[in-house]
Amino acid sequence: MGTRIVGYAAGAFDLFHVGHLNILRNARQHCDVLIAGVVSDEMLRAVKGIDPVVPEDERAEIVRHISFVDDVYIETKPAKMDAWHDLHFTRFFKGDDWRGTEKGLRLEREFASVGVEVVYFPYTAHTSSTTLRRALDVLTRGELAVAQ
Numbered sequence: 583m584g585t586r587i588v589g590y591a592a593g594a595f596d597l598f599h600v601g602h603l604n605i606l607r608n609a610r611q612h613c614d615v616l617i618a619g620v621v622s623d624e625m626l627r628a629v630k631g632i633d634p635v636v637p638e639d640e641r642a643e644i645v646r647h648i649s650f651v652d653d654v655y656i657e658t659k660p661a662k663m664d665a666w667h668d669l670h671f672t673r674f675f676k677g678d679d680w681r682g683t684e685k686g687l688r689l690e691r692e693f694a695s696v697g698v699e700v701v702y703f704p705y706t707a708h709t710s711s712t713t714l715r716r717a718l719d720v721l722t723r724g725e726l727a728v729a730q
Contacts, residue, residue, distance in 0.1 A: 585672075586614045586615065587612070587613040587614045587615070587672050587673055588613060588614065588615045588617065588669070588670065588671040588672050588673070589609050589610070589612060589613030589614075589615065589616045589617065589671060589672075589673040589674075589675055590616075590617050590618075590619060590655075590665065590666075590669060590671035590673070590674050590675065591605055591606055591609040591616065591617075591618055591619065591674075591675040591676075592618070592619030592620075592621065592657055592662065592665065593605070593618075593619070593620070593621065594620070594621045594626055594630070594634065594641070595618070595620055595621075595641045595644065595645050596626070596634045596635055596636050596641060597635055597636065598636075598641070598644055598645075601677075601705070603648070604703070604704075605675060605677060605703050606618060606645070606648055606650060606651060607650055608675070608703045609650075609673075609675040609701075609703070610650035610651070612673060612675070612701055613672075613673050615652045615653070616650060616651055616652050616653075617651075617652065617653045617654070617655055617669055617671060618645045618646075618648075618651045618653070618654050618655070619654075619655045619656075619657045619665055620638060620641050620642045620645055620654055620655070620656055620657065621638075621657045622638050622656050622657060622658045623637060623638045624658065625657055625658060625659070625660060628660070629660050638656060642654045642656060655668070655669060662674065662689060662692070662693075663692055663693075663696075666693070666696060666698060671698065672697065672698055672699065673698065673699050673700075673701055674689070674693055674698055674699070674700050674701070675700075675701050675702075675703060676689070676700060676701075676702055676703070677702065677703060677704075677705035678702040678703060678704055678705050679705040680702065681702045686700075
């Protein structure tokens, strides 16, 4: 029997949508065990400057109950190598919007040094948490205007 492939796919998974589902589904097809990393509320505020709509414990619970996810890991540090030190995954999955970028190339170099392959999947551009967040902001502003 060959070496077991442990995959890791991380994200905020806030306002869970089909793009999140696609990356997790695709990731599971390329590994024996899939661990989903859920970025903590604190990390979202520090790194992306956003407050999550759905708290981390609820986001983790949603992701944990997806049939092709074997385990969930809460990311509390910005460096993906920190997650690797805790989990020792052998494949890292990311949306292809990172491919060829400075941060994507740095990630590939860091992971190559410990034998981790970076696999990119098509980014679901038509649906994103950013788009959903903007729509919610517009709706909220509209409701505020009506209330006043």
